[in-house]
Amino acid sequence: MGMQQSMIAIHRLKKTYISHGQxxxxxxxxxxxIPRGDIFGIIGMSGAxxxxxxxCMNLLERPTEGEIIIDGQDMTQLSDKELRQMRLSVGMIFxxxxxxxxxxxxxxxxxxxxxxxxxxxEAKKRTMELLELVGLGDKxxxxxxxxxxxxxxxxxxxxxLAANPKVLLCDEATSALDPMxxxxxxxxxxxxxxxxxxTIVVITHEMNVIRRICNQVAIIDQGVxxxxxxxxxxxxxxxxxxxxxxxxPNKPETSGxxxxxxxxxxxxxxxEPVISGMIQACGVPVSIISADIxxxxxxxxxxxxxxxxxxxxxASRILDYLAEQGVTTEEVMASCxxxx
Amino acid sequence: xxxxxxxxxISDGTLQTLYMxxxxxxxxxxxxxxxxxxxxxxxxxxxxPMPVFNNILGTIVNVVRSVPFLILMxxxxxxxxxxxxxxxxxxxxxxxxxxxxxPFIGRMVESSLLEIDHGVIEAAQSMGASPMQIIFKVMIPExxxxxxxxAAIASTTILGYSAMAGAVxxxxxxxxxxxxxxxxxxxxxxxxxxxxxVFMVQFIQFLGDYMARKCDHRK
Numbered sequence: 001m002g003m004q005q006s007m008i009a010i011h012r013l014k015k016t017y018i019s020h021g022q023x024x025x026x027x028x029x030x031x032x033x034i035p036r037g038d039i040f041g042i043i044g045m046s047g048a049x050x051x052x053x054x055x056c057m058n059l060l061e062r063p064t065e066g067e068i069i070i071d072g073q074d075m076t077q078l079s080d081k082e083l084r085q086m087r088l089s090v091g092m093i094f095x096x097x098x099x100x101x102x103x104x105x106x107x108x109x110x111x112x113x114x115x116x117x118x119x120x121x122e123a124k125k126r127t128m129e130l131l132e133l134v135g136l137g138d139k140x141x142x143x144x145x146x147x148x149x150x151x152x153x154x155x156x157x158x159x160x161l162a163a164n165p166k167v168l169l170c171d172e173a174t175s176a177l178d179p180m181x182x183x184x185x186x187x188x189x190x191x192x193x194x195x196x197x198x199t200i201v202v203i204t205h206e207m208n209v210i211r212r213i214c215n216q217v218a219i220i221d222q223g224v225x226x227x228x229x230x231x232x233x234x235x236x237x238x239x240x241x242x243x244x245x246x247x248x249p250n251k252p253e254t255s256g257x258x259x260x261x262x263x264x265x266x267x268x269x270x271x272e273p274v275i276s277g278m279i280q281a282c283g284v285p286v287s288i289i290s291a292d293i294x295x296x297x298x299x300x301x302x303x304x305x306x307x308x309x310x311x312x313x314x315a316s317r318i319l320d321y322l323a324e325q326g327v328t329t330e331e332v333m334a335s336c337x338x339x340x
Numbered sequence: 341x342x343x344x345x346x347x348x349x350i351s352d353g354t355l356q357t358l359y360m361x362x363x364x365x366x367x368x369x370x371x372x373x374x375x376x377x378x379x380x381x382x383x384x385x386x387x388x389p390m391p392v393f394n395n396i397l398g399t400i401v402n403v404v405r406s407v408p409f410l411i412l413m414x415x416x417x418x419x420x421x422x423x424x425x426x427x428x429x430x431x432x433x434x435x436x437x438x439x440x441x442x443p444f445i446g447r448m449v450e451s452s453l454l455e456i457d458h459g460v461i462e463a464a465q466s467m468g469a470s471p472m473q474i475i476f477k478v479m480i481p482e483x484x485x486x487x488x489x490x491a492a493i494a495s496t497t498i499l500g501y502s503a504m505a506g507a508v509x510x511x512x513x514x515x516x517x518x519x520x521x522x523x524x525x526x527x528x529x530x531x532x533x534x535x536x537x538v539f540m541v542q543f544i545q546f547l548g549d550y551m552a553r554k555c556d557h558r559k
Binding site: 058091144145146159 | 457464
């Protein structure tokens, strides 16, 4: 108990619904622990059940079985009134913003404060602070239709924060935005997490989002959690096919059906001249098929794909050397990844 | 008939028609707006689903709507007598007009409220809003332009019904048109009343469209 306890704990969550007279299982055996103050990502392809999962967290959808414990409270056991009270501490933002289109920006942000019957003067002050925080201090009197998508999402964020929530749920919050706006919104979320200490849960199908802001990630595939852990760990060592599909996006590589070796650099190895060292130490020239470097969570990660020499003995020397240097390796077929 | 008599008749009829229409619209909305809200809120995907109740209410609405207005009026004569003390005149007609218009307005309001993006209602739920708060702070304000457009249509329909009510002693422009155009074969007055009715409908529609546009902030 106390501060050690997770902000959100999901135990054995199951969600089924009836579609065309048949029972469909949307989620099964979901177990998640989301630490206080974390930015936790849940990634999956469309139809994997990720939206259902986040909507179960604030009971917009009622789980068929299982527990949703937020800050020590099992959401599924609350009465309607208690649930409404609890929802004040769980903000949510949406892919399509869901703003009141007939109300000004200010009225939108005031909405949760009207629900909590905050005194007018205090509510107005808080609204202006929040609009400043999201960078829209000059837009209080505008209507949502006069704003860009990114600005609308900023209003939605300010609104979601108005009642001082402990948790912010983001349901595909950047999926309707262009890449530059996405980056700006993600940076804003990261700032909010840092400044206010709010636990953020991010649902997305975009690897980019996970890489940019999440510390931990759960991969959801066909209604179950395929894999979860720190973003860096899953990147360096994905165990399941679902994780590999997401964390090893296809890259244009050489044609030819050659065996290739993927090297994953994490931690200190990223700063060291491993490949030139390897060529010198093993005396085998290798050609590099592809290479890149990415910011992920708190760390920087690199990956390089090289051809494996025909000579078996040279190949094993390379593998030994890399293992010694602490580089994770993985055999891939270069030709298999030829499609763009 | 002298010209001044004719003017007196027509202006009297116009005032009666306006009176019947406005009073009927007012009372019809007093009952029809909550009816529409209840129809939406208790619907299958509503914020307070009550399928059985919703079905019963929907059936009653449909039954009343399927009775032709003239027949409804005749059937309601005893009720009018009970409510306003007489079965003829504008006040008696108002009772029938309201009863005929409430289910119609209920459906109009229902369709306006169903146009609202469900995501906005969900957002309000996620912020801990109660069903009543969602109705008064989200559904109705978001639907205002569509509700105004609906009100213009409902008003012109009630105006038309009030003219029909003239056939059974309601007074107003409808009664004039029937009396002079049908019973006395003096078509001039009938044409004049027609022109006034057309102008009234045009004006209500224009005003409704203008106001709906003015208060719609979706651009």
